[in-house]
Amino acid sequence: VQLxxxxxxxxxxxxxxxxxxxxxxxxxxxxxxxxxRQVPGREREGVSCISRSSERTYTAESVKGxxxxxxxxxxxxxxxxxxxxxxxxxAVYYCATDLIIHxxxxxxxxxxxSSVEVWGQGTLVTVAS
Numbered sequence: 001v002q003l004x005x006x007x008x009x010x011x012x013x014x015x016x017x018x019x020x021x022x023x024x025x026x027x028x029x030x031x032x033x034x035x036x037r038q039v040p041g042r043e044r045e046g047v048s049c050i051s052r053s054s055e056r057t058y059t060a061e062s063v064k065g066x067x068x069x070x071x072x073x074x075x076x077x078x079x080x081x082x083x084x085x086x087x088x089x090x091a092v093y094y095c096a097t098d099l100i101i102h103x104x105x106x107x108x109x110x111x112x113x114s115s116v117e118v119w120g121q122g123t124l125v126t127v128a129s
Contacts, residue, residue: 001025001118003033003095008123011085015127019080021095021120029053030101033078034111035069037091037125047093048080049109051102058109063089085127092122 007019021033034049048069049058057069068081078095098115102108 001099003097003118003120005093005095005120005123008093008125010126010128012129013086013127015085016081016083017085017125019082019093019095019123019125021078021080023076023078023097026099028076028078028097029073031097031099032102032105032108032111033071033095033097034058034109034116035078035080036094036096036111036113037089038094038122039091044094044113046110046113049111050078051105051108053105055105056109082125085125087127090125090127092124094122095120 002024004022011017030052032051035047036044037047038044047060050069050071066084071078096116096119098111099117
């Protein structure tokens with residue numbers, strides 16, 4: 001059971017990046033997948049989440065209108081499209097899942113960190129001129 005992120009890098013303020021999270025070893029279609037981020041010395045925060053079948057999404061207020069989450073279950077992949085990036089978005093971004101099959105998608109997102117069963121290794125996003 002594994003999640004692997006990619007797509008991080010250095011981008012100028014106002015630029016865009018698309019992060020990918022590829023799942024393997026389990027049927028990711030059944031589960032909500034979330035994105036978190038962490039700056040050294042600060043707590044990890046939830047950024048976005050998407051339930052199975054994309055029935056429900058969650059986006060943190062700090063990135064609402066700039067970040068969009070989506071999933072392609074045929075590719076076992078969840079994406080985080082990040083536009084209008086700001087220096088404050090600089091962090092290591094992680095994808096995660098709680099491996100809970102939620103009968104009601106209203107409870108799938110946002111993911112609670114205490115419930116996460118699988119974390120990716122993280123991908124670094126640096127926004128700087």
